[in-house]
Amino acid sequence: MTDAVVVQGPSEGNEAIAVRDLSKRFEDVQAVDGVSFTVERGELFGFLGPNGAGKTTTINLLTGLARPDAGSVRVGGIDCTGRPRAAQHLVGVVPDESNLYPELTGYENLCFCAALYGMPRDERRERARELLKTFALAGASDRKFAGYSKGMKRKLTIAAGIIHRPEILFLDEPTTGIDVASARQLRQLVADLHDGGTTIFLTTHYIEEAERLCDRIAFIVSGRIVRIDSVGRLLEPVKKKHVVRVSFSSAPGDLTGGLRESFPELHAQLAGDEVIRVESDGPVRVGPLIRFLEDRGAEVTEARRVRPSLEDVFVEITGLEADAMRREKEKKGGGQ
Amino acid sequence: MKLWTAFLNILAKDMRTYYLKPPNVSWGLIFPLAWTGMFFVRSGSGLESIPTLLPGVVAVSVLFGTTSMLAVTVTFEKKNRSFERLLLAPIPLELLMLAKTSGAILFGVANAFVPVLLAAFLADLSGLAWGTFVPAVALIAVASTFLGLFIAVAVSEVFEAQTFSNFLRFPMIFLCGLFFPIAKLPVFLRPLSYALPLTYGADLLHGSVHGAHSMPFALDFAILGAFCVALFAASLVNIRRKWIA
Numbered sequence: 038m039t040d041a042v043v044v045q046g047p048s049e050g051n052e053a054i055a056v057r058d059l060s061k062r063f064e065d066v067q068a069v070d071g072v073s074f075t076v077e078r079g080e081l082f083g084f085l086g087p088n089g090a091g092k093t094t095t096i097n098l099l100t101g102l103a104r105p106d107a108g109s110v111r112v113g114g115i116d117c118t119g120r121p122r123a124a125q126h127l128v129g130v131v132p133d134e135s136n137l138y139p140e141l142t143g144y145e146n147l148c149f150c151a152a153l154y155g156m157p158r159d160e161r162r163e164r165a166r167e168l169l170k171t172f173a174l175a176g177a178s179d180r181k182f183a184g185y186s187k188g189m190k191r192k193l194t195i196a197a198g199i200i201h202r203p204e205i206l207f208l209d210e211p212t213t214g215i216d217v218a219s220a221r222q223l224r225q226l227v228a229d230l231h232d233g234g235t236t237i238f239l240t241t242h243y244i245e246e247a248e249r250l251c252d253r254i255a256f257i258v259s260g261r262i263v264r265i266d267s268v269g270r271l272l273e274p275v276k277k278k279h280v281v282r283v284s285f286s287s288a289p290g291d292l293t294g295g296l297r298e299s300f301p302e303l304h305a306q307l308a309g310d311e312v313i314r315v316e317s318d319g320p321v322r323v324g325p326l327i328r329f330l331e332d333r334g335a336e337v338t339e340a341r342r343v344r345p346s347l348e349d350v351f352v353e354i355t356g357l358e359a360d361a362m363r364r365e366k367e368k369k370g371g372g373q
Numbered sequence: 374m375k376l377w378t379a380f381l382n383i384l385a386k387d388m389r390t391y392y393l394k395p396p397n398v399s400w401g402l403i404f405p406l407a408w409t410g411m412f413f414v415r416s417g418s419g420l421e422s423i424p425t426l427l428p429g430v431v432a433v434s435v436l437f438g439t440t441s442m443l444a445v446t447v448t449f450e451k452k453n454r455s456f457e458r459l460l461l462a463p464i465p466l467e468l469l470m471l472a473k474t475s476g477a478i479l480f481g482v483a484n485a486f487v488p489v490l491l492a493a494f495l496a497d498l499s500g501l502a503w504g505t506f507v508p509a510v511a512l513i514a515v516a517s518t519f520l521g522l523f524i525a526v527a528v529s530e531v532f533e534a535q536t537f538s539n540f541l542r543f544p545m546i547f548l549c550g551l552f553f554p555i556a557k558l559p560v561f562l563r564p565l566s567y568a569l570p571l572t573y574g575a576d577l578l579h580g581s582v583h584g585a586h587s588m589p590f591a592l593d594f595a596i597l598g599a600f601c602v603a604l605f606a607a608s609l610v611n612i613r614r615k616w617i618a
């Protein structure tokens with residue numbers, strides 16, 4: 038009976054989301070396993086992890102679409118433990134799948150979603166038109182959602198998630214399945230919302246995206262958070278590292294063994310068919326390196342310093358090949 | 374005020390996208406006509422039998438009109454995940470489900486008046502007790518809508534909802550005294566009759582159309598109302614247990 042009753046608790050500190058020992062099990066899978074974290078008001082918090090790590094399940098537990106087995110949840114200062122829908126007036130959700138009404142037009146869909154939050158009619162219409170313009174969908178506003186392309190559906194779903202100007206926004210893989218230009222535009226929009234004070238909880242597979250946007254990041258693997266920190270702090274251990282990628286053609290066999298012997302201070306690794314990745318604690322002298330390779334019959338085409346990225350951190354922490362994870366995801370069809 | 378906006382828009386959206394669609398409107402017309410025709414042919418009787426047939430046709434129109442729609446408005450939307458939007462909205466679950474069912478209730482009532490209008494042209498309905506008939510139709514529409522809701526949330530596929538509701542609807546039509554008096558049913562089936570909401574609705578309709586009823590109207594209304602409350606509450610329990618699980 039009390040599902041959506043507004044109970045504004047004493048606003049606890051500055052926390053938009055506070056989760057303690059959250060767990061959720063589905064038959065034989067422990068989807069979320071004792072997760073604890075807090076998200077400050079106005080923060081852009083990234084939730085990163087491979088497929089099936091428990092990201093979507095966590096969002097469902099925080100937004101009232103699922104009931105936790107154990108643990109406590111506070112959203113916007115409201116205790117949602119045992120009342121999963123208590124804070125829904127504060128949150129907006131962009132689900133991982135585009136789930137608007139196929140038989141309504143883009144414009145009608147947005148107006149309807151605004152009405153669910155009690156927005157008056159004139160405001161709904163104005164806001165719907167504004168968002169259609171923002172997402173470059175104004176030309177398709179009178180077409181049915183069913184006829185939208187995948188990327189257009191994704192954009193309209195995002196627009197629907199923010200139409201009521203939520204204080205706290207959950208974005209589940211927002212850029213999966215949309216083109217590069219739209220993705221960039223969307224990142225800008227997320228950054229603008231963030232600047233405007235919206236608290237944002239973002240899940241993504243794109244490590245560069247998280248690195249560029251987020252204040253803090255949690256890595257989740259198999260339902261457990263393995264690390265939470267600010268992007269700067271996460272990058273610290275790899276920042277001191279110097280990484281060089283050397284590309285070449287016509288390599289006669291594996292050269293890394295020889296490299297290790299001749300350059301013991303470098304950590305050399307094959308990073309592709311014809312790419313060697315060299316890591317070192319100090320600057321890498323590329324001259325001798327190239328000479329060594331050319332002497333052994335390789336034709337070096339490029340040697341380039343690589344900026345250490347969160348991907349390195351991620352690989353280190355999770356022991357997962359981040360690239361493989363992303364490729365797998367793209368194969369899956371961009372989350373649609 | 375905000376909740377009212379949400380309620381009305383959910384109702385209006387369902388009306389526009391489901392109930393007022395041409396196939397549904399024509400279905401709502403053809404179905405009662407077909408039933409009426411069938412019973413005339415079967416009973417081989419003339420226009421004088423209209424008052425005794427009317428309650429059955431009205432009840433069947435309502436029952437089919439309402440229950441069949443919930444498979445779409447609820448089960449289908451749950452399946453394609455658009456229902457999650459409603460579950461994410463700051464609307465109490467009770468109000469949300471009332472909004473999702475009010476379209477079907479109105480649709481059921483509208484369906485009921487198709488055979489009534491037809492009958493009014495063919496027979497003299499001046500003896501009809503409208504004061505009982507209209508609320509009875511409304512309450513039957515509510516009860517069968519909530520029955521449809523109960524089925525719609527108990528299953529996860531649209532075809533399951535349809536199969537399951539046929540499984541309930543057809544025996545119900547024959548057990549609840551609409552076309553065959555309960556007194557003529559085999560003794561062992563009678564307790565079953567009294568466990569069906571439509572039995573009480575049928576009694577109200579018979580009573581208000583041609584005066585023959587076996588229970589006091591107040592009792593019929595009370596029991597039918599209790600069925601409505603129980604079915605709605607059970608559906609909500611299922612939603613909380615299965616959909617916000």
Ligand SMILES: Nc1ncnc2c1ncn2[C@@H]1O[C@H](COP(=O)(O)OP(=O)(O)OP(=O)(O)O)[C@@H](O)[C@H]1O
Pocket residue numbers: 063064066067068086087088089090091092093094095133
């Ligand atoms: N309704 C459900 N019933 C059964 N198992 C589920 C259900 N929802 C999630 N799971 C399981 O819980 C685990 C976590 O799933 P979840 O969807 O949260 O992963 P994710 O991190 O969002 O993955 P992705 O990156 O692929 O979206 C998976 O093993 C999944 O199979």
Ligand SMILES: [Mg+2]
Pocket residue numbers: 092093094133209
């Ligand atoms: Mg997911």
